[in-house]
Amino acid sequence: MSSPAEDAVWRALDGVRDPEILRPITELGMVQSVAVDASGRAEVSILLTIAGCPAARRIEADVFAAASAAAGVTSAEVRVGVMTPEQRRAFTERVRGARGSRPQQFGPDSLTRVIAVTSGKGGVGKSSLTAGLAVALAARGLSVGLVDADVFGFSIPGILGLSRDGRTEQPTRVDDMILPPVAHGVKVISIGMFLGDADPRSTAVSWRGPMLHRTIEQFLRDVWFGELDVLLLDLPPGTGDIAITVGQLLPQAEVLVVTTPQEAAADVAVRSALVARQTGQRVAGVVENMAGLAQPDGTVIDVFGSGGGELVAARLSEDQDRPVPLLGSVPLSPAFREAGDRGTPAVLGSPGDPAAAELLRIAERVAGLGRGLAGRSLRVTPR
Numbered sequence: 402m403s404s405p406a407e408d409a410v411w412r413a414l415d416g417v418r419d420p421e422i423l424r425p426i427t428e429l430g431m432v433q434s435v436a437v438d439a440s441g442r443a444e445v446s447i448l449l450t451i452a453g454c455p456a457a458r459r460i461e462a463d464v465f466a467a468a469s470a471a472a473g474v475t476s477a478e479v480r481v482g483v484m485t486p487e488q489r490r491a492f493t494e495r496v497r498g499a500r501g502s503r504p505q506q507f508g509p510d511s512l513t514r515v516i517a518v519t520s521g522k523g524g525v526g527k528s529s530l531t532a533g534l535a536v537a538l539a540a541r542g543l544s545v546g547l548v549d550a551d552v553f554g555f556s557i558p559g560i561l562g563l564s565r566d567g568r569t570e571q572p573t574r575v576d577d578m579i580l581p582p583v584a585h586g587v588k589v590i591s592i593g594m595f596l597g598d599a600d601p602r603s604t605a606v607s608w609r610g611p612m613l614h615r616t617i618e619q620f621l622r623d624v625w626f627g628e629l630d631v632l633l634l635d636l637p638p639g640t641g642d643i644a645i646t647v648g649q650l651l652p653q654a655e656v657l658v659v660t661t662p663q664e665a666a667a668d669v670a671v672r673s674a675l676v677a678r679q680t681g682q683r684v685a686g687v688v689e690n691m692a693g694l695a696q697p698d699g700t701v702i703d704v705f706g707s708g709g710g711e712l713v714a715a716r717l718s719e720d721q722d723r724p725v726p727l728l729g730s731v732p733l734s735p736a737f738r739e740a741g742d743r744g745t746p747a748v749l750g751s752p753g754d755p756a757a758a759e760l761l762r763i764a765e766r767v768a769g770l771g772r773g774l775a776g777r778s779l780r781v782t783p784r
């Protein structure tokens with residue numbers, strides 16, 4: 402029989418979520434025991450999946466805070482242990498659902514919207530916009546995952562604060578399950594997280610097509626994202642192997658094309674979208690980035706010209722039943738860049754910045770663009 406104080410501690414622990422799985426640790430079988438003695442001294446034993454798991458300190462601190470604040474508790478101590486292989490197996494089953502086998506994540510029947518972000522050229526701000534969009538959608542209450550498939554320029558961990566001083570946060574591995582780190586509410590996986598101790602700033606990754614294909618396939622199969630509303634993919638620029646891989650593995654993906662206002666960049670942006678279309682994906686919209694830079698006197702300098710976004714949207718709408726919309730035009734903004742460099746996207750840290758504000762509007766439009774549900778089974782739970 403547990404005492405009222407012990408019941409209060411268990412209830413408090415229901416509020417502690419595993420920072421990677423985003424579910425209560427009590428539900429995941431991570432609390433081994435709770436004892437509160439007559440003087441109100443609580444002792445909580447928790448079990449981690451592996452020794453030295455990156456989330457350990459956070460879980461320990463959250464458990465300590467929750468137990469200390471429970472009614473009837475005067476002091477608290479947290480003991481940390483590691484799961485046995487059997488406990489770990491039970492844990493992975495609980496996380497994946499008791500289906501025994503690995504679920505097919507993001508298959509054609511999945512309700513997750515898959516949005517692949519592509520661009521013709523490099524350096525147009527594709528990764529910055531993808532990261533900002535992911536964070537903005539998560540801030541709207543959606544469950545969001547982000548796959549950084551830009552093998553040549555994996556910049557997502559840096560933009561989301563998961564990479565500092567040449568060290569990138571590593572995913573936790575629990576047997577054959579890879580748990581992605583969570584940044585600003587977004588579950589993130591990046592090729593940059595699999596370089597071991599190598600400093601991603603000075604590590605060149607040279608990949609051949611089949612290896613790229615296998616890596617993306619593994620990301621989609623072994624990385625546990627849970628039930629997502631939206632999965633975003635940051636593709637490398639151009640019309641390469643990964644775009645084709647994504648077309649094969651995720652034919653239901655929608656594509657967003659990022660381009661600059663420069664008309665000369667339009668051809669290559671259109672080509673990257675046409676490759677996606679050839680592999681069965683739908684081009685959902687165009688986003689223009691690096692548009693006019695506002696000056697202190699109110700005038701605007703069009704550093705990269707103007708009209709590129711409109712042009713790409715118009716070209717991609719030719720011969721289509723549904724026109725491809727220009728979803729927005731994000732201005733050049735030094736504060737936007739600085740926020741990305743610091744690891745906190747401007748949509749969170751400075752939402753009033755003109756570039757961040759436009760990206761928040763774009764996120765709202767993207768959230769409203771959801772694909773139709775006709776012909777798919779709905780995960781509806783009756784109340």
Ligand SMILES: Nc1ncnc2c1ncn2[C@@H]1O[C@H](COP(=O)(O)OP(=O)(O)OP(=O)(O)O)[C@@H](O)[C@H]1O
Binds near residue numbers: 522555638735739
């Ligand atoms: N609207 C903007 N205003 C100011 N700077 C921006 C803006 N958008 C992106 N940048 C900056 O431009 C640089 C390139 O952006 P980013 O890495 O996102 O481009 P990319 O298209 O993903 O490049 P690549 O595909 O080559 O990796 C970054 O330093 C980023 O902070």
